[in-house]
Structure formats: C-alpha cells, structure tokens
Amino acid sequence: MVVTPQLLKTFPLLSGLPYATLEGIAGQSSVRRAARRAIVLNAGQNEEQICFLFEGRLQGVDFTIDGREVGLYFVEPGEFCGELCLFDGGAQPEFVMALTPSVIVSIPLNSMQTLLKMHPELFATISAKIAGHVRKMTFQRSLLGLPNIAQRVCCQLWMLVPEKDKEKEEAQIRNPPTHMEIAIMLNISRETVTRVFQSLQNRQIVKRDGTSLLVVNKVGVLRGYAEGKQEL
Amino acid sequence: MVVTPQLLKTFPLLSGLPYATLEGIAGQSSVRRAARRAIVLNAGQNEEQICFLFEGRLQGVDFTIDGREVGLYFVEPGEFCGELCLFDGGAQPEFVMALTPSVIVSIPLNSMQTLLKMHPELFATISAKIAGHVRKMTFQRSLLGLPNIAQRVCCQLWMLVPEKDKEKEEAQIRNPPTHMEIAIMLNISRETVTRVFQSLQNRQIVKRDGTSLLVVNKVGVLRGYAEGKQEL
DNA sequence: CGTCTTATGTGACCGCAATCACCCCGTTTT
DNA sequence: AAAACGGGGTGATTGCGGTCACATAAGACG
Structure with missing residues (x-):
C-alpha cells in the first residue's frame, strides 16, 4: 500500500x-x-x-x-x-x-x-x-512492587483510560488488552486478572461492551482503587 | 572540594x-x-x-x-x-x-x-x-518474570560480576549490595535473599570476605544457575 | 571499653495467588 | 454444519515465599 x-x-x-x-x-x-x-x-x-x-x-x-x-x-x-x-x-x-x-x-x-x-x-x-x-x-x-494484586490491576487499567476521560465520570477503553496481556504486564496469572475483573464488574465499576470496548462506569472509584485509597 | x-x-x-x-x-x-x-x-x-x-x-x-x-x-x-x-x-x-x-x-x-x-x-x-x-x-x-526465585538472585549476582572476570574461575564483587538492596531489585523479601545466599555459601559457590567483598569461587556454576541450566 | 545500629541468619506459620482442570461461549476455519 | 480455537469464568488444591519474631554478628562511635 x-x-x-x-x-x-x-x-x-x-x-x-x-x-x-x-x-x-x-x-x-x-x-x-x-x-x-x-x-x-x-x-x-x-x-x-x-x-x-x-x-x-x-x-x-x-x-x-x-x-x-x-x-x-x-x-x-x-x-x-x-x-x-x-x-x-x-x-x-x-x-x-x-x-x-x-x-x-x-x-x-x-x-x-x-x-x-x-x-x-x-x-x-x-x-x-x-x-x-x-x-x-x-x-x-x-x-510490580505493589503487594496488593487488585491495586496493580486497577493501576494498569487506570493507565489505559484515555487522558481526556480521566476527569469524567465515565470512560471508554477501545480495543482493551486481553486478561492474558494484562497479566504478563503485571507479573500475575491470567486467572487472577479475571477474578479482579469479576470483582470490578460486580461492583458496576467496569462493564464489557462487546469484545472491543471496555466501559469504565465509575472512573473516580477506579482511580481510588489504583491509588490505594480504597481496597477492592 | x-x-x-x-x-x-x-x-x-x-x-x-x-x-x-x-x-x-x-x-x-x-x-x-x-x-x-x-x-x-x-x-x-x-x-x-x-x-x-x-x-x-x-x-x-x-x-x-x-x-x-x-x-x-x-x-x-x-x-x-x-x-x-x-x-x-x-x-x-x-x-x-x-x-x-x-x-x-x-x-x-x-x-x-x-x-x-x-x-x-x-x-x-x-x-x-x-x-x-x-x-x-x-x-x-x-x-522479575522468572518463577524460580533462586535463579533471579543468581542472575542479579551474575550481573554484578565484573566484565573482566566473567570467563574466569573466580571473581570478586567489591562493595556488594546488602541482601535488602538485592531484595528490592528483585521484588522478593530480604529473608529469601539470605536463604539463597546461605545455599550458595553451603555449596562453596560464593564466600563473604569481610563486609566489602564477596568472592565468587565458582563463576561458571553461578552462571549455570543464572541461565537456568542447573537448579539450585 | 560498652552501647547502638545495621546486617545477616533462621525457624514457624500462614495466606494468597499459581496452578490445574474444566466449563462456557463466540468466532473463525474447514 | 462441525470442528477448532481463543478468550473468559470458576472451583479446589497446594506450595512457596512473605511475614513475624527472634537470635547473632559485625561495625560504628563516643
């Protein structure tokens, strides 16, 4: 081309x-x-x-x-x-x-x-x-130094939130990495990533929308987890 | 000055x-x-x-x-x-x-x-x-991706061996980092580093010489551990 | 010299995440 | 349409390294 x-x-x-x-x-x-x-x-x-x-x-x-x-x-x-x-x-x-x-x-x-x-x-x-x-x-x-695994995942997720959405209430992550791809970034197993995502989804913090879109419903809460202000 | x-x-x-x-x-x-x-x-x-x-x-x-x-x-x-x-x-x-x-x-x-x-x-x-x-x-x-902790420590130790000694049988590491300093490089606890060192010392692979010198007696063996060719 | 501090050595316990094994489901391939 | 595949979801088990609690050793320093 x-x-x-x-x-x-x-x-x-x-x-x-x-x-x-x-x-x-x-x-x-x-x-x-x-x-x-x-x-x-x-x-x-x-x-x-x-x-x-x-x-x-x-x-x-x-x-x-x-x-x-x-x-x-x-x-x-x-x-x-x-x-x-x-x-x-x-x-x-x-x-x-x-x-x-x-x-x-x-x-x-x-x-x-x-x-x-x-x-x-x-x-x-x-x-x-x-x-x-x-x-x-x-x-x-x-x-990788964080002993709390869920916090690690939330930090990584937080970094995937587009800059322009970080102050908003809701954000979209297009083409999100698979659990496996996140896992190898964070030195944890795929299953553990899945379990953290389950937990986030149960709390309505994130939501999958098809295969190529991840919606973060509560950006502020995610940030809180990432910064360790709240425990997941 | x-x-x-x-x-x-x-x-x-x-x-x-x-x-x-x-x-x-x-x-x-x-x-x-x-x-x-x-x-x-x-x-x-x-x-x-x-x-x-x-x-x-x-x-x-x-x-x-x-x-x-x-x-x-x-x-x-x-x-x-x-x-x-x-x-x-x-x-x-x-x-x-x-x-x-x-x-x-x-x-x-x-x-x-x-x-x-x-x-x-x-x-x-x-x-x-x-x-x-x-x-x-x-x-x-x-x-940090290595699942075998001992191997991690050996890799780090191997990197501290001066370039000129890597092919020799014996090497000296001057002013070696403390166990704690190695631990934080490798995301493991200080105690674990100590235990690996104990194991290496028991096998006469390394030897402490005062506080500011670490002697690697068997450079080749250390390298073997670092590369995962042998298990510690 | 004794005192403080810092580094190292070691056992016991335990919690957590890795691993394994399997399931489901949607997509792609044949 | 069937099969194959990849991604995600989940329970049970387990082993390993973290943590804690000390002990000991070695310097540092007045």
Whole structure:
C-alpha cells in the first residue's frame, strides 16, 4: 500500500513538517496491516525501522530465560516504537506484537536519519519520547512492587483510560488488552486478572461492551482503587 | 572540594576532551562525598545536574504508592546518572541513593549543555548510555518474570560480576549490595535473599570476605544457575 | 571499653495467588 | 454444519515465599 503525506501528517512527530518533506519520506516508507499476535519488530535484530502506529494497539514483550512472556508497555495510535536504534544503532531489545489488527507505517532508519539532519528540531521530540519511555518503565516497575494484586490491576487499567476521560465520570477503553496481556504486564496469572475483573464488574465499576470496548462506569472509584485509597 | 581536570579525565565520557575544556568544566563542577544511604538525586525534582560516580556504588530507587522501596538499577564507578533531564528537561523520575560511601562529581545541567554544543560528538555516548539504560531496564523487568526465585538472585549476582572476570574461575564483587538492596531489585523479601545466599555459601559457590567483598569461587556454576541450566 | 545500629541468619506459620482442570461461549476455519 | 480455537469464568488444591519474631554478628562511635 502507498503511504501518503496526509497519512504521515496524522502523527504528532511529523505533523509540523512541510508538505514536500513529507512527500519524500512517504516515498521511502511503507504501510502494512498486522494481524492479531503478529510480530511487528523482532527482538535481538537490527530492525532499522521506526514504526508509527496508525490504528490498533501494540505491546512490547520480552521472554524470560525459561520462556515466559513478559509484557513491557503498550503502544497507542499516534505513537511510534523501534526508535532505540536511532540512539545507538543497536539491536531491538524486545519484541513488539500487535494485540489487535493494526495499521503500521514504517520509516526506514536511514530515511529517518536523513530527516533528522534536515530537521534537527525533531530530535527534541524523539528525545522526549525516549525520556518518557524511561519514565513509563520506571513507573511500571514500581507497579510490580505493589503487594496488593487488585491495586496493580486497577493501576494498569487506570493507565489505559484515555487522558481526556480521566476527569469524567465515565470512560471508554477501545480495543482493551486481553486478561492474558494484562497479566504478563503485571507479573500475575491470567486467572487472577479475571477474578479482579469479576470483582470490578460486580461492583458496576467496569462493564464489557462487546469484545472491543471496555466501559469504565465509575472512573473516580477506579482511580481510588489504583491509588490505594480504597481496597477492592 | 576542588574538581581537577585529571579527575574528570577518569570518566570514559569525558576522557577524550582537550585539557582546556576539562579545565573549564572542572571550574563549574563540584565533588562531594555521600555517606551510606545518602540521597544523591531526588525524585520528582528538576535536579539539573549530571552525577559521575568516582567511587562507591549507587542505586536508583523508587517507591510504590504504599511506600515500599523498589530497586531499579545500580550505578558503578565511572558511570553517570541523572542524565534524563538532558533529553526533556523534565524531573528526575527516581531517587538515586548511595549504597556505600561514595565520591560523586556533579556537573550542572547548563554546563553540560554548553559542553554538548561545543562537542556534539559526546551526544553519541550519552545517547548510547540512555539506550543502554533502556536495555538494562528491559532485562531487569524480564528477571522479575522468572518463577524460580533462586535463579533471579543468581542472575542479579551474575550481573554484578565484573566484565573482566566473567570467563574466569573466580571473581570478586567489591562493595556488594546488602541482601535488602538485592531484595528490592528483585521484588522478593530480604529473608529469601539470605536463604539463597546461605545455599550458595553451603555449596562453596560464593564466600563473604569481610563486609566489602564477596568472592565468587565458582563463576561458571553461578552462571549455570543464572541461565537456568542447573537448579539450585 | 560498652552501647547502638545495621546486617545477616533462621525457624514457624500462614495466606494468597499459581496452578490445574474444566466449563462456557463466540468466532473463525474447514 | 462441525470442528477448532481463543478468550473468559470458576472451583479446589497446594506450595512457596512473605511475614513475624527472634537470635547473632559485625561495625560504628563516643
């Protein structure tokens, strides 16, 4: 499929670039659909591409020495991943997998490097992204320290609430991760996640609406659980 | 205390700089001793300094919502920390604490920024350092996925073995972290770490030599445990 | 020197989440 | 339409590591 400048313009990182530049980049880029569970980036390889997520949800995953899956972070539409090679040319440390059918725009590493030379102001955004990633990982790690499992799940759920809905009473989480995908993020078993969700549903705090929508009815209460102000 | 150019030159990041430049930086920098448990960098604040560790050992630590300590990474002599503000000007995400009495050289953020303008080639090293940090955190996260606790401890211990000793039969770990400090890195209790160490000592794999030295007698065996090839 | 503090060592107990085994249900595949 | 699959739901069991409560050892320090 063809990458259009309009498509590239939808990504915050690139939205400020002149049309002509975007046209050039578009010519070197590619767009692909990734099926559920498809590998977008491989660990341990020099992937040499920056992946922009247009639609869907991705997850960074790693594996322990004994083969268990470990969830690292989620990638939401508009964000990108695989940018670590811009910093040290090294290999991709973790796998990136599509959790839902996704649309991904890939810009090759060297196109990206050329672009950065022409527009060094983009460096600030990319640096900020990496810095943000470090902060996110730090926070995620601190989640694992919580002895209360339900609180862990609520924190993770809270992070999936769209920014714009955090102050509202009700929120929607589109394409929510499966229980398994949440479980590996939090180092707990799938069954335990299910049981916490049951508990939340019984209290009418969340509600499933089909397979691709999770409604948070009482955003404030969820937040309370996440912050440990109330026990589930 | 006064920072000399010679002191700065001991740090890999700065060792390639001309003497005159180092003199300039030295004038703006400061060196301090941090006692055991002293806070070197505060979380949530704009610390605006890059800290180079000359001697000792530091640990990045965070706290969960309910106040538990979480260990994030260790800083070894020659390395630096607090560099995240170079990337987004944001606050320091985690605390950095001295585990042993340490000597730390601090370069203010704006001196560092000026230096980077004059010597953009340093960017590569700093970028690589951040990239390395991301890789380290990813690995550390995958450690937490290990269901076998003893293996986790052995992995952590293996990472403390100096690079130069990894192929040898015997290795020394100077200023080893306490059991508690290892425990918070691995999300396990202090007692459990103690029990694993007992087990390792009984099998003559490690040996304490005073308070500031841990001798690994059988490096290969430790590695075997770390990689899950043998069960402890 | 004795006193304080911090680190380590160890047993007993117990609670909680992992595991296992199975169910249901909706979707996709054949 | 049947079969296969993946996701979610649930009970019973159990083992492992957390917690608690001490004991002991080793420095730190006046």
